[in-house]
Amino acid sequence: MARRGTVRAGLAFALALPLALGACGGGSGGGGGTAAGDPDTLRVLDYYNDEPNRSVWQGVLDGCATEVGVSIERESVPGEGLIQRVLQASSSRTLPDVLMLDNPDIQQIAASGALAPLTDFGLGTEGYAEGVVDASTYDGELYALQPVTNTIALFYNEQVFEEAGLTPPTTWEELKTTAAALTEGDRYGVAFSATNSYEGTWQFLPFMWSNGGDEADIATPETAEALQLWVDLLRDGSASQSVVTWGQGDVNDQFKAGNAAMMVNGPWNFGSLAENPDLRYGVVPIPAPEAGGTVVSPFGGEAWTVPQTGDEEKMAKAAEFVQCLNSDENVVAASVGTNTVPTRPELTDDAVAQVPELESFAEQVPDLRARTGQLGEEWPAAATKIYTAVQNALVGGMTPEDALRQAQDG
Template sequence: MTKSSRRRALAVVSAASVALAALAGCSSSNSGGGSGGSGPITLTEMDYYGSAPQNSQIQGVLTQCGNQAGVKVVHQEAPRAQLVPKLLQDAAARTLPDLILVDNPDLQQLATTGGLVSLSANGLTTTGLYPSIVSAGQYQGQTYGIAPGVNDLALYYNKGLFTAAKLTPPTTWAQLTADAKALTSGSRKGIAFSAAATEEGSFQFEPFLWSAGADLKTLASPQAVQALTLWQTLVSGGYASKSVVNWTQSDVEAQFQAGNAAMMVNGPWQLPLLNAAKGLNFGVVSIPVPAAGQPSVSPLGGEVWAVGHTNSAEEAKAVAVVKCLLTPSMSSEWSKDAGYIPSDQASAAALAASDPQLAPFIAEVGTAKARTAELGANYPKVSTALWTAIQQALAGGTSAQAALSQAQSQASGS
């Protein structure tokens, strides 16, 4: 996620149009000189982080790596929903920022413009990183984006409720359904997840889609229908709230923390909030699969760093900053600040051994799939068709088969 939701929740703000206008001329400005001045180079960086703590976190690592590269990095932001359209416009005009941080499924779309610098052609090494993470940043055999840290999804469960009901965390869909039913009582639902009409909805559904053996190229396959039918059963049976079609992942976390859901699907970025909640005793396990013994396949979430074409001096310095961000020490610091998992496999393994809460997430990174792996730059279009189908099935009364068949037609343009 894609995607974390605490950032995506900031996508629509009342001052969005003003903010975008203010950012229109900010790309690749070089107040310090660069190729045309005598002072030190100033690099511009753009992302969709919107809160003060996130700004502080990103500025901290950028300052450290900027100092190593001998540059000043100016952090700027755009509303989540407007970032990619703006960057595509800037790419066409060759006015991209020097450094860009985007949700990993958006990377290939930007790379098609020719406005990004090939990191692999400029000496970036991805040795030791998870292959799926490297894949998420590639386009036509070149690496154009890279993530210091990533996230995925797992199943949180309320230990107290499970103990009282004499249940163990589910590992299969049948157990998940049975546990959700048994734990539904009064205003408390058995499970919560995000089925919103955004990338968050697709992101949360993809573990079920892929674990069933389906793929994004054939949305109406029997395996995909089986996965969406599971979600329909949970909602129609009353084991999950009908409001899931409106919930972000932050909303899901709030429901779980308040005791309104016994289980939830969510990412590791929620751990600091949950650990700070008084009296909440929870555990984390891999997302259940159709049958015992099958791997749980989660989508790879998080953002990638990319470098915009500007001039040779700025590009070289921007690439140096990205290389610094990817070092094991900086990757670990980035991941700690963001609630992510280091992209370096050795660092992630060490973290899994020391932090049991993160262990399920780290285990799933090994089998996680980049959302663009099957579709490349066409992923956003298919994701839109998928979340539309989810909405139709859960809120519109459409059968899973009919909703996904329509999605297949929408995705293929027929």
């Protein structure tokens, strides 16, 4: 999920309500007022409350403010409160001038009419990964630009592997045999998040998509085969039964403590893992169903948009500001500072040269897939079906085929 690979609950319902169109750099972060106000001040709204994201993006935002010739008033709200804040601002005509959105939310907010097409201001998508462009496009119009992204891969404990004389798995069969071989005492072979939430869906998608599964219809042999892999890992004890309640943070804690030899997780954990000086780990792509197969993972991260404030002059400046946030220099700085990867493959070498641990994530960028790319506004319903089926197969006693069929038809 991005670190937030989730779509806020209730978003689809909230957007069904009528929306009236009309958010810490140099400012104190108030975010009040109307869309009018000082023509040389842009209000920015995001959810980068944690470190290093808050400070890194502060530097990028301040730099762009200088380049564009404006002051900024930045407000950062908790991630779970961003969408409600956007809805309230839209109805009261107090939308910010520059708005950051989690990428799965872009199409739904665009459908409400709250965003301006970036193509109206001459912004384009040359060089961006196809999946990133898909998520930022609604009804044929581009509504956002996303500088950096993240996804998930397979972390492995190098010391444990060396002692066992094993190499990281590259196929599903190797994953099963390696996880079984490394399960010993209090240590499980592999850990992942199969929680009853969008986070569980996010972690399952690389297995489903890489095997040819389709979110439009999950009741297929391809998706059932992917789900059977997870069932087998639990059934033979290679993965803890607790994966059905573990979020990605819990999975990281288990790996960090040495309770799992491998984990499926993302680069946002680098900082936490560094807190254990005795832990040596490597990162490789999630194993493919068969040798040589392409691994298709979801991309996470956030994109920047220009809301419809009604002030054409400030919207033009806001678009220039968004373009600046996506400059080569700022993309690499954000990537290195926040342990993410550029959404333009041509920039990944610069980022990986500074943070080598990003390599396995960066090499996936060309094949990353947008969660909303096929279903758009219908994605939240599909994501719910997926995690419901996973839960029913792992703890509900249903076969993968029955669990997927029931979820699809339900």
